[in-house]
Amino acid sequence: MPVGVEGPTLTLLWIALVLLACSGGRESGRSDAGARRARDEFRQNPVVRPCLALPLAAVAPCLGRGARSLIVAMFAAALLCGCAPLPPKGATKASWQPSPNFDQRRPNLVIIHHTGDDTLEQALRTLSSPERKVSAHYLIGRDGRIVQLVDESDRAWHAGKSWWAGFTDINSVSLGIELDNNGREPFADAQIDSLLELLADIRQRHHVPPANFIGHADVAPARKDDPSRFFPWQRLAAQGFGLWCDTTPPPAPIGFDLAAALAALGYDPRTPEASLKAFRLHFVRADRPLSAEEENAVASCLLQKKLSPSQ
Numbered sequence: 001m002p003v004g005v006e007g008p009t010l011t012l013l014w015i016a017l018v019l020l021a022c023s024g025g026r027e028s029g030r031s032d033a034g035a036r037r038a039r040d041e042f043r044q045n046p047v048v049r050p051c052l053a054l055p056l057a058a059v060a061p062c063l064g065r066g067a068r069s070l071i072v073a074m075f076a077a078a079l080l081c082g083c084a085p086l087p088p089k090g091a092t093k094a095s096w097q098p099s100p101n102f103d104q105r106r107p108n109l110v111i112i113h114h115t116g117d118d119t120l121e122q123a124l125r126t127l128s129s130p131e132r133k134v135s136a137h138y139l140i141g142r143d144g145r146i147v148q149l150v151d152e153s154d155r156a157w158h159a160g161k162s163w164w165a166g167f168t169d170i171n172s173v174s175l176g177i178e179l180d181n182n183g184r185e186p187f188a189d190a191q192i193d194s195l196l197e198l199l200a201d202i203r204q205r206h207h208v209p210p211a212n213f214i215g216h217a218d219v220a221p222a223r224k225d226d227p228s229r230f231f232p233w234q235r236l237a238a239q240g241f242g243l244w245c246d247t248t249p250p251p252a253p254i255g256f257d258l259a260a261a262l263a264a265l266g267y268d269p270r271t272p273e274a275s276l277k278a279f280r281l282h283f284v285r286a287d288r289p290l291s292a293e294e295e296n297a298v299a300s301c302l303l304q305k306k307l308s309p310s311q
């Protein structure tokens, strides 16, 4: 540290150093392996390490006239960047014995949406607005452009009040993907091509089972109807993203209970009519209404695929 550095200058320098050190652990929005590894390492270390590693020894000789302001600034900057030691989160009566054996929680569901907007810019404004309080991990434009808005390890606000297979906090276990589409138009080929590439990448990294690629309407059937009937679920299923059965599978077993089958697939049993509507939106694409027997057959086929060991 140069001799003669004044207290305020030293204070500003220290704050800059603290913020610089802490920024190493605050990378966001990047999905490459290097960034994730760096972030994991940062999170697995004691939270104060980057701050304590700063050259306190180097600045100590300079403590003098500006010492008081320096100390205040040290604590303020540490608090600002989140490097101050925090009490562990969890059960209030548990003792704390840190283990090195952990990593980040992984999403196990992928929820697909359409934005309902007419342009990508309009959707970006909505998904970034502090007032709207909605977001998604990814937004895909009609031209295939992919924009990431939330880190995959963070909880985006895309599903809202929801249910799937008994889970009620879908945002905590899922990735949300919004498609720029107003709900009254077919999805662009370039957009679906990009979606398939993104899904393959997500599946490879997070090992999401085929049955766990679903739509917003599936998890919130009483409130939502996206993605619309134009969404190509069959094309996705052909590549292992979601389930699919033709409209003429073998008949369901005698005594087949459609409502119970839908609940077993994951649909909310508390709203049976809405769940049936969502099931039809997703899985029935015939150009005529299906008979009860045909619907039972489709549901039975889907359930068998979901429970198949190969899925």
Ligand SMILES: [Zn+2]
Pocket (backbone or CB within 6 Å): 112, 113, 114, 158, 216, 224, 226
């Ligand atoms: Zn949605």
